Amino acid sequence: MGEKTIQCGNLIGGKWEQRGATGITRRNPANVRDVVATAPDSSAEDARRAIEAAAEAFQRWRRMIPPERGKIVLRAAQLLESRLEEVAQLLTREEGKIVSDSRGEVKRGIDIMEYAAGMGRRLGGQTFPTETPNVFCFTTRQPIGPVAAISPWNFPVAIPCWKIAPALVCGNTVVCKPSPLTPATATRVVEIFEEAGLPPGVLNLVHGGAQAGSELINHPLIRGISFTGSTKVGMAIHMAAARRLAKVQLEMGGKNPQIILRDADLKNAIDCLVPAAFGSTGQRCSATSRAIVERPVSKDVMALLLEKTKMIRVGPGDRPEVTMGPLVDETRLRDVKSFVDRARAEGAKVVIGGSEPEGLRDGYFYAPTVVANVRPEHEIAREEVFGPVLSVIEVDDLEEALGVANAVEYGLCASIFTRDIGRAFAFIDRIEAGMIHVNRPGLGGFSHMPFGGFKHSSFGAREVGDDTINFYTDIKSVYIQET
Ligand code: NAD
Numbered sequence: 001m002g003e004k005t006i007q008c009g010n011l012i013g014g015k016w017e018q019r020g021a022t023g024i025t026r027r028n029p030a031n032v033r034d035v036v037a038t039a040p041d042s043s044a045e046d047a048r049r050a051i052e053a054a055a056e057a058f059q060r061w062r063r064m065i066p067p068e069r070g071k072i073v074l075r076a077a078q079l080l081e082s083r084l085e086e087v088a089q090l091l092t093r094e095e096g097k098i099v100s101d102s103r104g105e106v107k108r109g110i111d112i113m114e115y116a117a118g119m120g121r122r123l124g125g126q127t128f129p130t131e132t133p134n135v136f137c138f139t140t141r142q143p144i145g146p147v148a149a150i151s152p153w154n155f156p157v158a159i160p161c162w163k164i165a166p167a168l169v170c171g172n173t174v175v176c177k178p179s180p181l182t183p184a185t186a187t188r189v190v191e192i193f194e195e196a197g198l199p200p201g202v203l204n205l206v207h208g209g210a211q212a213g214s215e216l217i218n219h220p221l222i223r224g225i226s227f228t229g230s231t232k233v234g235m236a237i238h239m240a241a242a243r244r245l246a247k248v249q250l251e252m253g254g255k256n257p258q259i260i261l262r263d264a265d266l267k268n269a270i271d272c273l274v275p276a277a278f279g280s281t282g283q284r285c286s287a288t289s290r291a292i293v294e295r296p297v298s299k300d301v302m303a304l305l306l307e308k309t310k311m312i313r314v315g316p317g318d319r320p321e322v323t324m325g326p327l328v329d330e331t332r333l334r335d336v337k338s339f340v341d342r343a344r345a346e347g348a349k350v351v352i353g354g355s356e357p358e359g360l361r362d363g364y365f366y367a368p369t370v371v372a373n374v375r376p377e378h379e380i381a382r383e384e385v386f387g388p389v390l391s392v393i394e395v396d397d398l399e400e401a402l403g404v405a406n407a408v409e410y411g412l413c414a415s416i417f418t419r420d421i422g423r424a425f426a427f428i429d430r431i432e433a434g435m436i437h438v439n440r441p442g443l444g445g446f447s448h449m450p451f452g453g454f455k456h457s458s459f460g461a462r463e464v465g466d467d468t469i470n471f472y473t474d475i476k477s478v479y480i481q482e483t
Helices: 044-061 066-082 084-095 099-121 158-169 183-195 210-218 231-242 266-282 295-310 330-345 398-406 421-430 466-472
Strands: 010-012 015-017 024-028 031-039 135-143 147-150 174-177 203-205 224-228 247-251 256-260 288-294 349-352 369-372 389-395 413-417 435-438 473-481
Touching: 010 044, 024 084, 024 183, 031 084, 031 183, 044 174, 044 203, 044 210, 066 084, 066 099, 066 158, 066 183, 084 099, 084 183, 099 158, 147 158, 147 210, 158 174, 158 183, 158 224, 158 466, 174 210, 183 203, 210 231, 224 231, 224 466, 231 247, 247 466, 256 266, 256 398, 266 288, 266 295, 266 389, 266 413, 288 295, 288 398, 295 349, 295 369, 295 389, 330 349, 330 369, 330 389, 389 398, 398 421, 413 421, 421 435, 466 473
Parallel strands: 147 174, 147 224, 174 203, 224 247, 256 288, 256 413, 288 389, 369 389, 413 435
Antiparallel strands: 010 015, 010 203, 024 031, 135 473, 349 369
């Protein structure tokens, strides 16, 4: 045990409440005896009060000039930077990823907040030529109103930051509902925004699950819902929001391919593939989960892949020698195990991993796993596993590789390894994915580039970068007649 349990409360209208409530109990996934946090499992009524507080604060907040709103967000970024190590350690304790990944995640949150702060000086419209004499025409952007930010557990710092920061700079007020698996890190993020000088009610926090979430989705005062999580929940949110025409921005699952062609630098391809597949224990929407390899190099690829996978050290994420932490909870561990069992039953072959490592019984550990003999129609080749499991699929040429890569419902990230610029451009043109990498790890991207995908991976304006302004604002077209 040793470390203290953090008592998380809700922030509603500038007041922290229900600290000490134990509806949610979160344990360290690397050591289940360590109770990291407790938090309220908020009711629909709690969510309603938070929504009303956000609606009340909205009229004042929208009138603050945008550069001033940006300055508060910049201050929050600076505060987060000054606490980077503390927040990273907490993130590892609560979510399980290794500390270097946690530091990277917090840094990403800070970078995105800095970029969003500058939106306060970029929230411009456009001017247009007139169609009739003596009319001056322009567009101007306005906030949409109170918004809900519903986030998952796998990036519990960066994702709330990349929703809250642009929402606020664009002039909206926010109700956050983090995952019940990561209440402590979410609370730290909201505390930091509050400390940066937000007026009461501008940012609210309600812990809980579907009960609080459902109120946020259905309440008429919430004008926009920015959701990151599973495709199943995202689709349900989209349907509910459509009934009252609320705006939605949905970031959901992935089944991301890395194509390795026969002319690739194979060492680079594997050096990029292994961290993309097993980093954060494969629990990233952007994780590479399919290696699609041209047959002439498949033996060499497999040898290099196994050599590098063997070097991964599984264990608690706060130990310096460890390079892969646990899964987030028992349910995830059970799901991953059953995906691998079904892959075996369908005729695929587990060539490394496929079990819980010896001597690690205090948490939810699973070995990095490579599955060969996978065919595109196998479940393991189509469904999001969300764990450290990589499928290897062999193909004859780029044409077949593209067919396999695109034959899934998802379309988030994709990468290709080749020295042939023509084939790289054919891939960029034809791959059905929103974030594309050539000769580099097929993960997310930079803190100022749009983040999102095609098909069942995303819906609505992209997050991160300036595209997210299109979600957090509405446009007014203005015509002024000279008299
Ligand atoms: P999840 O869909 O179970 O939950 C996400 C959030 O929605 C949580 O806060 C949860 O409490 C809330 N929620 C659940 N049911 C709800 C309901 N009926 N109404 C309102 N809110 C509800 O997802 P998860 O397990 O937390 O996260 C893992 C998933 O997130 C994976 O599928 C992963 O691919 C996806 N993800 C996507 C991205 C992206 O940017 N595309 C990033 C990270 C994670």
